[in-house]
Amino acid sequence: AQKITQTQPGMFVQEKEAVTLDCTYDTSDQSYGLFWYKQPSSGEMIFLIYQGSYDEQNATEGRYSLNFQKARKSANLVISASQLGDSAMYFCAMRGSKGTGNQFYFGTGTSLTVIP
Amino acid sequence: EAGVAQSPRYKIIEKRQSVAFWCNPISGHATLYWYQQILGQGPKLLIQFQNNGVVDDSQLPKDRFSAERLKGVDSTLKIQPAKLEDSAVYLCASSLSSSGSLPGELFFGEGSRLTVL
Numbered sequence: 125a126q127k128i129t130q131t132q133p134g135m136f137v138q139e140k141e142a143v144t145l146d147c148t149y150d151t152s153d154q155s156y157g158l159f160w161y162k163q164p165s166s167g168e169m170i171f172l173i174y175q176g177s178y179d180e181q182n183a184t185e186g187r188y189s190l191n192f193q194k195a196r197k198s199a200n201l202v203i204s205a206s207q208l209g210d211s212a213m214y215f216c217a218m219r220g221s222k223g224t225g226n227q228f229y230f231g232t233g234t235s236l237t238v239i240p
Numbered sequence: 241e242a243g244v245a246q247s248p249r250y251k252i253i254e255k256r257q258s259v260a261f262w263c264n265p266i267s268g269h270a271t272l273y274w275y276q277q278i279l280g281q282g283p284k285l286l287i288q289f290q291n292n293g294v295v296d297d298s299q300l301p302k303d304r305f306s307a308e309r310l311k312g313v314d315s316t317l318k319i320q321p322a323k324l325e326d327s328a329v330y331l332c333a334s335s336l337s338s339s340g341s342l343p344g345e346l347f348f349g350e351g352s353r354l355t356v357l
Contacts, residue, residue, distance in 0.1 A: 128282075159345055167329065169283075169348035215282055219344060226271060226335060226344055227296055230282040 126151050126220045130231035137206045138239050144191070145201040145234045147216030153177075157219040158199040160190065163233070164212040172214075175199060206238045242266065246332050246349035254357050258320035261352045265313070265334030271295075273346065274307055274317050275331040283331055289315060322356045329353050 127150040137143035149158065160172040175183045175190045183190040191200040203210055216231040245264040253259050265272050270291050275283035286305065287297040291312040300307065304323070309315040319326055330353075333346040 130282075157344065161346075167351055167353075169331065169333075169346070171345045171347070174345055217346075227288065228273065228285065228333075228335075228346055230275075230284075232282045 126153075126218055126227065126229045128216050128218050128229050128231035130216055130234050132234045133232075134235045134237070136237050136239055137203075137210075139208060140205055142202060142204045143206055143236065145203070145214050145216075145236065147199045147201065147231060149197050149199060149216075149218050151197075151218065151220050153220045155221060158190065158192070159217040159219065159228075160188070160199075160201045161215045161217060161230075162210075162212045163215060169215075173201070203236075208238050208240060211236060211238045244332055244334055244347055244349035246330075246352050248352060249350060250353050250355075252355045252357065253322055255324055256321040258318065259322055259354060260319075261317045261330050261332075261354075263315045263317070263332030263349060265315070265332070266336075266347055269334035269336050269347070270312070271335040271344075272309055272315050273333045273335070274315070275333065276328045277331055277351070278328045286317070286330075319354075322354075324356050327354055327356045 129148045156177045158175045162170045173185045173188045175192045187204045189202045213233045215233045219226045247262050272289045274286040277283045286300045287307045288295045289309040292309045307317045329351040331351045332349045335344045
């Protein structure tokens with residue numbers, strides 16, 4: 125069974141500082157994808173970054189980077205130069221493969237608060 | 241490009257009543273997902289469609305929840321009868337790729353917030 129674990133219910137970071145949000149996963153699939161989504165208080169889910177299981181380089185998207193350690197089954201999100209608008213819930217998700225489709229599983233989320 | 245459309249945005253019902261949510265995915269997206277997100281929790285997959293076939297409904301409470309995706313486009317999620325614990329946001333998402341090496345990220349609608357009194 126697929127499982128995503130986010131152990132940090134809440135995190136605080138000073139504006140302009142970097143922060144790391146933890147994510148570990150468990151899967152028996154050889155091919156899978158790891159995603160991070162941001163959910164502001166308005167409720168929409170915003171896709172941030174993707175890492176494929178066979179990608180050797182860590183993914184980066186602007187101020188977001190994904191620290192992928194396959195052997196440890198971790199996919200931590202690093203946000204550099206935090207901004208006040210980064211305050212939101214962050215969800216780690218995994219796309220596995222089962223049958224003919226993709227199953228997307230989400231973690232419980234981390235609430236990030238950026239302090240001015 | 242139009243995003244994932246959901247309606248209604250908000251719904252308040254009494255327990256034991258029924259409710260239906262509608263979702264129109266992004267054009268061309270073969271895979272459609274319904275998630276339940278209870279306040280303070282992560283989204284929980286209820287059902288996944290590939291075109292108009294069900295891929296995974298293992299976490300759908302089938303005694304009260306039903307979903308269909310006729311013609312492989314729009315989808316409807318129904319709850320009958322509703323319980324207090326069904327109070328949640330129901331998120332619809334769609335994805336372009338069904339398998340393989342493409343990222344296949346999910347595109348979400350704004351959600352339908354259900355309150356059961």
